[in-house]
Amino acid sequence: MSTSIPLARGGAFLLHPAGSLPQFTPEELGADHREFARAARDFVEGEVLPRDAEIEKLDIPLTVDLLRKAGEIGLLAIEIPEAYEGLDLDKKSTLLVLEEVAKQSSFSTSFSAHTGIGTLPFVYFGSPEQKRKYLPKLATGEWLAAYALTESGSGSDAMGARTTAVLEGEEWVLNGSKMFITNSGFADVFVVFAKVDGRKFSAFIVERNDPGFSVGPEEHKLGIKGSSTCPLSLDNVRIPKDRLLGQVGKGPRVAFGILAIGRFKLGGACMGMAKRVLGYTLRYAAERSQFGRSLNSFGLIRQKLAEMAARIFVGESLNWRTVSYMDEAMGSVGWEEEDAAGRKMEAMEEFSLEASISKIWGSEALFFVADEAVQAFGGYGFSQEYPPEKIYRDCRINRIFEGTNEINRLIIGGGLVKRAASGALPLLPAFEAARRGSALPAFDGPLAAPMRRLEASKRQALLAIGQAQALLGAKLNDNQDALGLIADLASELFAAESGLVRAERMVLAGHRWKDLARDCAELYLHFAQGRIATASRALLAEVLEGEALEAGLQELASLDRAPETPPSRLRDRIATVLVDQGKYPIDLI
Numbered sequence: 001m002s003t004s005i006p007l008a009r010g011g012a013f014l015l016h017p018a019g020s021l022p023q024f025t026p027e028e029l030g031a032d033h034r035e036f037a038r039a040a041r042d043f044v045e046g047e048v049l050p051r052d053a054e055i056e057k058l059d060i061p062l063t064v065d066l067l068r069k070a071g072e073i074g075l076l077a078i079e080i081p082e083a084y085e086g087l088d089l090d091k092k093s094t095l096l097v098l099e100e101v102a103k104q105s106s107f108s109t110s111f112s113a114h115t116g117i118g119t120l121p122f123v124y125f126g127s128p129e130q131k132r133k134y135l136p137k138l139a140t141g142e143w144l145a146a147y148a149l150t151e152s153g154s155g156s157d158a159m160g161a162r163t164t165a166v167l168e169g170e171e172w173v174l175n176g177s178k179m180f181i182t183n184s185g186f187a188d189v190f191v192v193f194a195k196v197d198g199r200k201f202s203a204f205i206v207e208r209n210d211p212g213f214s215v216g217p218e219e220h221k222l223g224i225k226g227s228s229t230c231p232l233s234l235d236n237v238r239i240p241k242d243r244l245l246g247q248v249g250k251g252p253r254v255a256f257g258i259l260a261i262g263r264f265k266l267g268g269a270c271m272g273m274a275k276r277v278l279g280y281t282l283r284y285a286a287e288r289s290q291f292g293r294s295l296n297s298f299g300l301i302r303q304k305l306a307e308m309a310a311r312i313f314v315g316e317s318l319n320w321r322t323v324s325y326m327d328e329a330m331g332s333v334g335w336e337e338e339d340a341a342g343r344k345m346e347a348m349e350e351f352s353l354e355a356s357i358s359k360i361w362g363s364e365a366l367f368f369v370a371d372e373a374v375q376a377f378g379g380y381g382f383s384q385e386y387p388p389e390k391i392y393r394d395c396r397i398n399r400i401f402e403g404t405n406e407i408n409r410l411i412i413g414g415g416l417v418k419r420a421a422s423g424a425l426p427l428l429p430a431f432e433a434a435r436r437g438s439a440l441p442a443f444d445g446p447l448a449a450p451m452r453r454l455e456a457s458k459r460q461a462l463l464a465i466g467q468a469q470a471l472l473g474a475k476l477n478d479n480q481d482a483l484g485l486i487a488d489l490a491s492e493l494f495a496a497e498s499g500l501v502r503a504e505r506m507v508l509a510g511h512r513w514k515d516l517a518r519d520c521a522e523l524y525l526h527f528a529q530g531r532i533a534t535a536s537r538a539l540l541a542e543v544l545e546g547e548a549l550e551a552g553l554q555e556l557a558s559l560d561r562a563p564e565t566p567p568s569r570l571r572d573r574i575a576t577v578l579v580d581q582g583k584y585p586i587d588l589i
């Protein structure tokens with residue numbers, strides 16, 4: 001493998017041997033991080049979870065009160081610079097807090113909309129005056145925020161927005177409407193996107209009391225029923241000229257940059273929730289008996305428990321890897337430097353691909369976990385009296401908002417194709433080397449055997465993606481089937497590798513849960529191998545036919561590798577630990 005592949009660049013994991021890139025693992029978290037996360041856990045367990053039923057009835061004063069209490073202990077100020085009464089902590093702190101807050105899905109949605117898409121546009125794009133006016137209030141929760149991009153006619157195609165802004169003297173006049181806006185039932189301030197002169201997409205700050213601005217009725221939703229989601233109407237809303245956020249025509253950077261920052265958080269929140277689901281599923285499986293035995297003694301139930309744990313372990317591993325890349329990239333620019341916000345955003349964009357992986361992988365893993373929980377509870381899983389019914393509904397939204405998973409797959413696939421075409425990611429030279437039969441990397445660590453299997457899968461993916469890139473080039477961008485497959489290949493490789501590398505570190509460190517970690521990583525690798533083999537074959541079939549396809553498929557088949565330990569044994573060992581401990585025992589804090 002060429003040594004000229006840049007280290008820790010977005011997408012570099014596709015070309016580097018497993019474990020050769022920097023990877024932060026949550027076991028490396030220091031005391032400060034853990035302490036902060038414990039404060040968040042105490043708050044969620046002490047204040048939020050006991051009010052679950054009230055929150056779910058859309059008790060808006062309660063949600064506002066809880067957000068303000070979160071503000072009192074600093075949880076709303078994490079990403080706000082110190083100059084504006086924020087804590088200016090790293091993204092790792094955000095991830096830790098979100099893992100805790102996620103345990104109540106509706107509150108988590110309100111919290112994330114305020115601290116993320118609601119507040120960050122001010123942090124990254126606000127003028128000093130705007131920051132001074134809004135950020136200290138947003139840091140405490142005195143004011144709460146919302147982000148209004150979507151319209152009834154434009155969701156994924158956000159640039160198709162029809163809301164307009166016209167400058168009349170010293171005022172902007174906004175007209176239009178927005179749809180599905182989280183926190184709109186109580187937010188004091190809204191970041192609203194509108195087109196100036198019908199074309200220049202721009203961001204504006206609208207306050208709740210601005211004349212002509214009104215909030216419509218609450219949406220009746222499938223899940224997260226305790227979060228507020230309403231349409232907005234802007235009828236000749238007049239706001240002062242200085243409420244333009246950023247520059248005229250630079251709205252796409254505000255809208256998409258802020259969404260991109262949020263994606264790794266959604267992945268983290270999903271893993272926080274998944275742990276809670278596994279916890280109550282384990283308790284139920286211990287308490288419920290059928291045929292004179294606990295559910296947790298049945299192989300097919302133990303299988304579910306183990307698969308849930310494997311996804312949690314791997315999901316955490318990939319989220320912590322992504323967040324450390326973001327911290328490194330964004331932390332390298334100080335807030336005091338010129339154009340700090342712009343440069344931080346640019347730095348973060350390097351890893352937008354990994355952030356999208358966190359979002360789709362986490363949301364789909366949580367959906368798997370929630371679905372298996374319903375199944376493990378049987379008929380009671382279908383009853384509103386038991387917790388799985390709610391999480392099954394609540395978690396469905398994660399695949400839709402913050403960019404649907406389809407749009408995120410296009411971001412991943414399209415991003416890789418673009419990087420390969422520009423040479424930022426030397427995919428084609430690596431593909432050529434693989435075609436000439438370059439040797440697979442050697443490994444000698446405690447997880448050498450599964451690492452070798454992963455490398456064989458990576459080679460399969462490289463052969464398929466490289467072939468597609470070589471034959472279709474830029475035309476790949478018009479082939480969504482191919483882009484989706486490329487995204488799946490990248491996601492599975494990133495996930496499986498992140499899990500294996502973390503498990504190997506835990507083994508080498510003699511971590512208390514090293515055997516569980518290793519089994520989880522290997523079990524997930526087995527699943528990922530299957531998905532990678534299938535997606536690689538499908539991608540080749542997109543671009544080759546006849547004898548060339550046959551030869552390509554044979555080459556891929558020569559890279560199929562059998563597991564060293566049967567997956568059923570891995571599952572059983574994992575389930576034994578889970579049942580003994582009564583929970584997923586690898587606690588980060």
Ligand SMILES: Cc1cc2nc3c(=O)[nH]c(=O)nc-3n(C[C@H](O)[C@H](O)[C@H](O)COP(=O)(O)OP(=O)(O)OC[C@H]3O[C@@H](n4cnc5c(N)ncnc54)[C@H](O)[C@@H]3O)c2cc1C
Nearest residue numbers: 147148149150154155156180181182229401402404406407
């Ligand atoms: C509970 C909730 C809270 C929300 N909160 C907010 C908020 O706070 N602020 C805000 O601005 N918005 C918010 N949204 C809106 C959300 O971001 C959008 O619903 C989402 O972006 C999808 O847009 P859409 O609903 O118009 O679906 P569409 O864009 O119409 O998509 C429909 C389907 O087509 C697919 N699709 C669309 N375009 C393509 C394409 N080019 N290629 C392939 N497939 C495609 C989509 O993936 C989806 O499966 C929220 C939505 C909900 C339900």
